[in-house]
Amino acid sequence: MTELKSFHKNSCYLCESKNIESILYLTHVPSVNELLSIETCPDIETRYPLELCRCVECGLVQSGFELDRDLIFPKTYPYLTGNSGALKKNFQELASQSFNLLNIDENDLIVDIGSNDGTLLTNYLSRGCQVLGVEPTDIADIAVINNIPTEKAFFKHSVAQKIRESRGNAKVIAATNVLAHAGDIISVMEGIKELLTKDGALICETHYLYDMIKTLHYDKIYHDHLRFFSVGSFQKLCQKVGLEVFYAEKIESHGGSIRIYAGQKGAHKIHLSVAERIGEENEFGLNTSRVFFEFSERVTESKLKLLNVFSEIKFSGKKIYGVGAPARGTTLINTVGIDHSMMNCVLELSSSKKLNSFVPGTRIPILDEKLLFGEDQPDYLLMLSWHIADFVIPILKKNGYRGKFIVPLPEPRVVD
Numbered sequence: 001m002t003e004l005k006s007f008h009k010n011s012c013y014l015c016e017s018k019n020i021e022s023i024l025y026l027t028h029v030p031s032v033n034e035l036l037s038i039e040t041c042p043d044i045e046t047r048y049p050l051e052l053c054r055c056v057e058c059g060l061v062q063s064g065f066e067l068d069r070d071l072i073f074p075k076t077y078p079y080l081t082g083n084s085g086a087l088k089k090n091f092q093e094l095a096s097q098s099f100n101l102l103n104i105d106e107n108d109l110i111v112d113i114g115s116n117d118g119t120l121l122t123n124y125l126s127r128g129c130q131v132l133g134v135e136p137t138d139i140a141d142i143a144v145i146n147n148i149p150t151e152k153a154f155f156k157h158s159v160a161q162k163i164r165e166s167r168g169n170a171k172v173i174a175a176t177n178v179l180a181h182a183g184d185i186i187s188v189m190e191g192i193k194e195l196l197t198k199d200g201a202l203i204c205e206t207h208y209l210y211d212m213i214k215t216l217h218y219d220k221i222y223h224d225h226l227r228f229f230s231v232g233s234f235q236k237l238c239q240k241v242g243l244e245v246f247y248a249e250k251i252e253s254h255g256g257s258i259r260i261y262a263g264q265k266g267a268h269k270i271h272l273s274v275a276e277r278i279g280e281e282n283e284f285g286l287n288t289s290r291v292f293f294e295f296s297e298r299v300t301e302s303k304l305k306l307l308n309v310f311s312e313i314k315f316s317g318k319k320i321y322g323v324g325a326p327a328r329g330t331t332l333i334n335t336v337g338i339d340h341s342m343m344n345c346v347l348e349l350s351s352s353k354k355l356n357s358f359v360p361g362t363r364i365p366i367l368d369e370k371l372l373f374g375e376d377q378p379d380y381l382l383m384l385s386w387h388i389a390d391f392v393i394p395i396l397k398k399n400g401y402r403g404k405f406i407v408p409l410p411e412p413r414v415v416d
Helices: 085-101 119-125 139-145 157-167 185-195 209-214 231-241 272-284 289-315 327-336 369-373 386-398
Strands: 006-008 020-029 048-055 061-063 065-067 109-113 130-134 170-176 196-207 243-251 257-264 320-323 346-348 365-368 380-383 404-407 413-415
Touching (some): 006 048, 048 289, 085 170, 119 130, 157 185, 231 257, 243 272, 386 404
Antiparallel strands (some): 020 048
């Protein structure tokens, strides 16, 4: 096992204030990407504190602890964007929207930060654009095989300068579920500003703090996510490096995300959506401590309700499997206290790189979902990718699953 360090983040990533308040302490959890093989029996599994905090001065919500980035993004990173039908559809919509909002032509360079297997960039390549991915893990090799040129690196200011010197400025820089992860966020944003054309745009997608708090998505809290943006806090981040938010839209991705466009100051007309989103955030109380401490109390209630559902099922002699092994599932399983005596296994797609590993922090094996469709079916399936339950449940039924489903959040419920 790789021994890497974590450290307590006692200052704000944005304004550097040390006036940080703890909102929610969940538990000690392993890195969601450190997967142990079911063929091994390790005597140690390193766990790290999982805590949500808030800067009292500027309102940025962030993790209380930061892990070494090579632990968060190992070379053998197990997540493939192309395995998610929902994300592929979202990226198609993002590309189409960007062509409508921006004057993009085939000579323009499109850069994707944290490009994974290149799924997003295929939508620009097919329209004749010049594309470049930036991806630090070995998944970059898959993108290259799929004809997506990729720089294998963590994006930062010096990488942006290198791209600019070799490829020129970028009309679009996409950062989908990336800016919440970057440790040196200011260096990343300065690199984005330098690499953008005068009329270009950063397109950021990130878990939306407003939705996470309002609809109780506490499973989005894991060590990969160093910060949780509102439109208001993202606007402050952009202002710090001389960029300007000009469009903001709620999207369904990951159960509630925000898509934000930002560009060079004064380069774009600011859409009414920006003021609307910030107004909604302020009215809800995202700038107050009260909302977050109420969130903490609701998380406790939710965990107890889910345990009660498990208790009733197990005492009736029924069998529960999990389905889907997203990173957020590790948070849910560990913080609720679900173990292998309560849930036999978690099932994943046959193409998943997580197969034949344990769910981090447990001895619950991750196995091929083909096991679900035989004669020995479980009575219940815990939907760990519950945010796409409406999409997944009909598919599982069509493929032959005859049991019931447990949807854990926002309110635990059983679905026939």
